[in-house]
Amino acid sequence: MISGGVKAGYVRPLDIKNGRIDLTHGSGGRAMAQLIDQLFRPALGNDILAQGNDGATFALPPGRVVMATDSHVVSPLFFPGGDIGALAVHGTVNDVAVMGAKPIYLAASFILEEGFPLAELKRIVESMGAAARAAGVAVVTGDTKVVEQGKGDGVFITTTGVGVVPDGVEVGGDRARPGDVVLVSGHIGDHGMAIMSLRESLAFVSEIQSDSAALHGLVAEVLAAGGVGVRVLRDPTRGGLATTLNEIAGQSGVGMMLDEASIPVRPQVEAACEFLGLDPLYVANEGKLVVVVAPEAADAVLAALRAHELGRDAARIGTVYEDANRFVQMTTRFGGRRIVDWLTGDQLPRIC
Amino acid sequence: MISGGVKAGYVRPLDIKNGRIDLTHGSGGRAMAQLIDQLFRPALGNDILAQGNDGATFALPPGRVVMATDSHVVSPLFFPGGDIGALAVHGTVNDVAVMGAKPIYLAASFILEEGFPLAELKRIVESMGAAARAAGVAVVTGDTKVVEQGKGDGVFITTTGVGVVPDGVEVGGDRARPGDVVLVSGHIGDHGMAIMSLRESLAFVSEIQSDSAALHGLVAEVLAAGGVGVRVLRDPTRGGLATTLNEIAGQSGVGMMLDEASIPVRPQVEAACEFLGLDPLYVANEGKLVVVVAPEAADAVLAALRAHELGRDAARIGTVYEDANRFVQMTTRFGGRRIVDWLTGDQLPRIC
Numbered sequence: 083m084i085s086g087g088v089k090a091g092y093v094r095p096l097d098i099k100n101g102r103i104d105l106t107h108g109s110g111g112r113a114m115a116q117l118i119d120q121l122f123r124p125a126l127g128n129d130i131l132a133q134g135n136d137g138a139t140f141a142l143p144p145g146r147v148v149m150a151t152d153s154h155v156v157s158p159l160f161f162p163g164g165d166i167g168a169l170a171v172h173g174t175v176n177d178v179a180v181m182g183a184k185p186i187y188l189a190a191s192f193i194l195e196e197g198f199p200l201a202e203l204k205r206i207v208e209s210m211g212a213a214a215r216a217a218g219v220a221v222v223t224g225d226t227k228v229v230e231q232g233k234g235d236g237v238f239i240t241t242t243g244v245g246v247v248p249d250g251v252e253v254g255g256d257r258a259r260p261g262d263v264v265l266v267s268g269h270i271g272d273h274g275m276a277i278m279s280l281r282e283s284l285a286f287v288s289e290i291q292s293d294s295a296a297l298h299g300l301v302a303e304v305l306a307a308g309g310v311g312v313r314v315l316r317d318p319t320r321g322g323l324a325t326t327l328n329e330i331a332g333q334s335g336v337g338m339m340l341d342e343a344s345i346p347v348r349p350q351v352e353a354a355c356e357f358l359g360l361d362p363l364y365v366a367n368e369g370k371l372v373v374v375v376a377p378e379a380a381d382a383v384l385a386a387l388r389a390h391e392l393g394r395d396a397a398r399i400g401t402v403y404e405d406a407n408r409f410v411q412m413t414t415r416f417g418g419r420r421i422v423d424w425l426t427g428d429q430l431p432r433i434c
Numbered sequence: 435m436i437s438g439g440v441k442a443g444y445v446r447p448l449d450i451k452n453g454r455i456d457l458t459h460g461s462g463g464r465a466m467a468q469l470i471d472q473l474f475r476p477a478l479g480n481d482i483l484a485q486g487n488d489g490a491t492f493a494l495p496p497g498r499v500v501m502a503t504d505s506h507v508v509s510p511l512f513f514p515g516g517d518i519g520a521l522a523v524h525g526t527v528n529d530v531a532v533m534g535a536k537p538i539y540l541a542a543s544f545i546l547e548e549g550f551p552l553a554e555l556k557r558i559v560e561s562m563g564a565a566a567r568a569a570g571v572a573v574v575t576g577d578t579k580v581v582e583q584g585k586g587d588g589v590f591i592t593t594t595g596v597g598v599v600p601d602g603v604e605v606g607g608d609r610a611r612p613g614d615v616v617l618v619s620g621h622i623g624d625h626g627m628a629i630m631s632l633r634e635s636l637a638f639v640s641e642i643q644s645d646s647a648a649l650h651g652l653v654a655e656v657l658a659a660g661g662v663g664v665r666v667l668r669d670p671t672r673g674g675l676a677t678t679l680n681e682i683a684g685q686s687g688v689g690m691m692l693d694e695a696s697i698p699v700r701p702q703v704e705a706a707c708e709f710l711g712l713d714p715l716y717v718a719n720e721g722k723l724v725v726v727v728a729p730e731a732a733d734a735v736l737a738a739l740r741a742h743e744l745g746r747d748a749a750r751i752g753t754v755y756e757d758a759n760r761f762v763q764m765t766t767r768f769g770g771r772r773i774v775d776w777l778t779g780d781q782l783p784r785i786c
Contacts, residue, residue, distance in 0.1 A: 108784075110672025110718070111777030115681075134685055135607050136529040136668065137502030139599065142494070150489030151541035151594055153579045177488040189503035191592045193545070225592075227505045229784060233587040240543045240577075242503055242594035247491065255487050316488065320462025329467075333486055366462070425463030432460075432581060 096120045101200040108194065108228030117226065121204055125211040126190070130222040138222035140187060143246050150177035151242040157432040159206065159236055162276050163292030164368075166239055167210035172296050172368055173319065173434060174241040175217045179298040180315040180371070182253040182305065183245035188214060190241050191225040195234035206237060217296035219243065251305055257313040258334035262402040263380035267300060267371040267387050268293070268395040269346045270323050274365035274433050275354045282358065288350050295369030300392045304373055307386035311379025316372045319434055321425045324363040326372055327400075327410045328424050337405025340412040340422065344399045364425045366433045374402065448472045453552040460546065460580030469578065473556055477563040478542070482574040490574035492539060495598050502529035503594040509784040511558065511588055514628050515644030516720075518591055519562035524648050524720055525671065525786060526593040527569045531650040532667040532723070534605040534657065535597035540566060542593050543577040547586035558589060569648035571595065603657055609665040610686035614754040615732035619652060619723040619739050620645070620747040621698045622675050626717035626785050627706045634710065639702045647721030652744045656725055659738035663731025668724045671786055673777045676715040678724055679752075679762045680776050689757025692764040692774065696751045716777045718785045726754060 096116055106113035123131060130138045154170040164172075171188065178185040190210065194203070214221050272293040279290050297317060305312055314334070318326035323345070331338050347362045355362050369392060375383045380398065387393030400412075410422040448468055458465035475483060482490045506522040516524075523540065530537040542562065546555070566573050624645040631642050649669060657664055666686070670678035675697070683690050699714045707714050721744060727735045732750065739745030752764075762774040 105783045106778075108672075109777060109782070110674075110677050111716075113778070114673075115776070133606070133608075134681075135533060137500050137533045137535075137595075139498050139500050139533060139535075142499050146491050147494050147499075147596075148489050148491050149539060149541055149575055149594075149596060151543045151575055151592070152577045153543040153545050153592060155545060155579045155581050157585075181487060181489045181491060183489075183491075187501060189501055189594050191503045191505040191594075193505050193507060193590055193592075223501055223503055225504045227507045227590075227784075229507050229587060229590075232584065235581060235585040238545055238579075238581075238590070240503070240505060240545075240592035240594075242501075242541050242543075242592075243489075244499075244501060244596065254485070256485075320460075320466075322462075325462050329486075364463075424467070425461060426458075426465070430461070431457040432579075 096200060098200045098204055103194045103196055103198040103228055105196055105228050108226060114226060122207055125207040126221040128220040128222065130220065140222065145246040145248060148178050148181040148183035148245045148247060150174055151240065152177060153238060153240040154434060155238050155432050156434050157235065158280060161280050161292055162289050164294035165206055165209050166237060167206035168213040169294050169368060169434060170239040170241045171210055171213035171217060172294050174243040175219060175296045175298055176317040178243040178245040179301040180317050182251040182315065183247045185219050185243050185245040185298050188219050188221045188241050188243050189223045190221050190239060193234055193238040194226065194228045195236050196228055196231045198236050217298060253312055253315050255314055255330050255333035258330050258336050258374045258402050260336060260402055260404040261377050262313055262374050263377055263398055264338060264400040265373040265375060265384055265387065266323065266397055266399050267393040269348045270367055270370060271347060271351045271355065271362035271365035273368040274430050275351045277433055278358060278430060279354050284354055284357065290350055290354065293367055293369035295392055297369065297371050300371055300390050303386045303390050304383055308375050308379040308383040311376035312373060313376065314374035318367050318370055318372050320366050322364040322366055324422045325425050330374060331408040331410050335408060337403045337408060338400050338410045339403055340400035342412050342414045344397050346395050346397050363422060366430060368434065448552060450552045450556055455546045455548055455550040455580055457548055457580050460578060466578060474559055477559040478573040480572040480574065482572065492574065497598040497600060500530050500533040500535035500597045500599060502526055503592065504529060505590060505592040506786060507590050507784050508786050509587065510632060513632050513644055514641050516646035517558055517561050518589060519558035520565040521646050521720060521786060522591040522593045523562055523565035523569060524646050526595040527571060527648045527650055528669040530595040530597040531653040532669050534603040534667065535599045537571050537595050537597040537650050540571050540573045540593050540595050541575045542573050542591060545586055545590040546578065546580045547588050548580055548583045550588050569650060605664055605667050607666055607682050607685035610682050610688050610726045610754050612688060612754055612756040613729055614665055614726050615729055615750055616690060616752040617725040617727060617736055617739065618675065618749055618751050619745040621700045622719055622722060623699060623703045623707065623714035623717035625720040626782050627703045629785055630710060630782060631706050636706055636709065639706045642702055642706065645719055645721035647744055649721065649723050652723055652742050655738045655742050656735055660727050660731040660735040663728035664725060665728065666726035670719050670722055670724050672718050674716040674718055676774045677777050682726060683760040683762050687760060689755045689760060690752050690762045691755055692752035694764050694766045696749050698747050698749050715774060718782060720786060
């Protein structure tokens with residue numbers, strides 16, 4: 083995100099109220115510098131971003147470094163409980179946090195469609211700034227590109243985060259062991275169904291709020307309570323809880339047995355899913371944490387989850403067992419048993 | 435870039451020859467895992483990426499960390515001298531390198547349009563892998579999203595790089611001082627005019643090749659030759675040489691005086707620019723380096739540039755002087771003098 087401090091006397095301020103993005107805002111010239119100076123920098127501002135170089139320079143505390151990246155293409159851009167700006171912060175903060183790291187810095191890159199209203203962009207970037215401050219991370223570098231009308235869809239935001247893993251923390255998708263306990267931090271499917279019920283105008287269900295939230299604080303509490311007993315941390319986003327558990331089973335070479343009755347799902351999410359023919363197990367979350375934990379640490383970690391605002395409805399939902407087939411299975415509410423397979427189709431496009 | 439090692443027996447291989455991207459490839463389910471396992475991982479493969487977690491974990495050598503990000507939306511995707519895959523590596527490697535850092539790791543995030551041919555995606559990702567290996571960087575984490583046909587344009591790639599600044603290196607856009615010398619590493623405008631002559635089907639000029647290249651090696655030679663005399667490094671991409679110099683003048687609070695006759699421009703670039711009514715000073719480069727250097731180190735740095743394959747045509751093009759107006763001026767070939775202003779319009783959309 084470069085701009086050289088446009089010279090005084092030359093500049094008509096951006097018309098943020100009525101203006102729209104045009105191709106000059108991506109050209110690298112004065113219009114782009116203005117957009118950065120008058121819209122991005124006030125919303126995201128910090129000392130490192132203000133240096134105005136081609137990248138950011140900073141020191142990191144000692145420890146292993148974690149880097150994660152996510153492009154955000156959610157549609158619609160604004161939804162109950164969030165917007166693409168906050169989501170782009172939460173998504174990447176969470177990817178860094180579930181690696182066991184404390185997220186510290188973010189890079190943010192915008193692909194804007196010609197004609198997009200500056201007022202909406204401002205709202206999105208301000209939401210991003212607020213989410214970053216709340217998560218204790220700084221957006222220290224960025225980029226802006228503009229594509230012609232019809233070659234994009236309003237705004238796409240790619241965020242990349244770096245963080246550092248404190249000494250002694252060892253988590254990873256390949257560390258689940260037979261006997262481990264599977265926990266989830268709360269109700270599943272909220273984010274995906276908030277988006278879908280907006281898209282499908284489901285008026286009969288009461289409004290579903292996205293759970294979009296930064297999980298770094300919850301992760302810190304889990305690690306403090308469970309220590310080396312914490313094996314795997316994941317945020318079950320695209321593909322939902324089912325896909326995340328299948329990924330862990332695959333990486334660790336184990337099976338899992340879930341108990342359907344213990345998996346928290348809000349009644350309005352259940353109703354909306356039923357209406358649309360969806361299974362909440364496959365619906366995206368943006369503020370939930372899956373924890374695989376050694377049995378001796380499970381109670382302490384569950385208590386730590388429940389003591390945190392974002393984990394009040396945490397539940398123990400299953401156990402890990404030995405299985406060369408790496409199946410995720412579930413005891414249903416009716417006492418049957420079924421395989422919870424990978425998502426094969428595209429349940430929910432552009433959910434994040 | 436997560437995938438859990440899809441279970442054996444379930445998977446029909448991707449039809450890379452005739453297949454196309456569909457929305458399932460961005461769903462987080464099995465189709466996405468396949469795309470990662472069969473297309474991305476073989477092309478980009480390295481041990482860190484292979485871990486298959488939500489992010490990458492690595493150690494960094496001691497020193498200040500640099501992070502830079504760039505979204506790439508170039509159109510067309512393939513052009514003489516490169517493609518969006520190689521460009522996405524070079525663009526970010528260069529942003530890290532011009533901060534004085536050795537680039538080490540990249541994150542890559544793809545926004546794919548439904549219907550995009552898998553064969554073209556493979557070609558792009560393989561080009562990316564080759565460019566990364568040549569630049570000595572590893573793509574250690576990533577993401578893939580898919581948007582509906584008509585909501586994107588084939589492929590957009592956002593890359594984010596991290597690197598480390600060796601001790602003793604101090605460069606920055608605010609360090610130019612009156613008396614310093616301005617160098618450029620070679621002919622300007624090649625990348626922009628390669629794209630434009632393709633778009634405009636300029637058959638009368640001989641083919642112009644993009645200069646897309648990774649500059650980390652050239653930067654290392656410059657720093658070795660110039661030491662603390664090297665004040666500013668920049669790669670003049672969007673907005674071209676003129677915009678980059680205006681940015682430096684703005685950040686450093688100085689003026690610059692260029693000598694038009696000394697600025698290297700290839701005859702076919704000059705011809706194409708003239709035909710299209712463009713000024714090569716504003717045309718993007720993707721493999722050129724601007725160096726602002728203390729006068730006593732200028733000769734050594736120029737010699738170092740010329741000794742490197744990517745700097746054979748390097749030239750001394752101007753000097754820095756005191757100017758509260760921060761003007762970039764130029765002595766023209768005809769002995770006149772003009773102000774080289776910021777680019778105000780959009781000369782070349784989607785050039786990178």
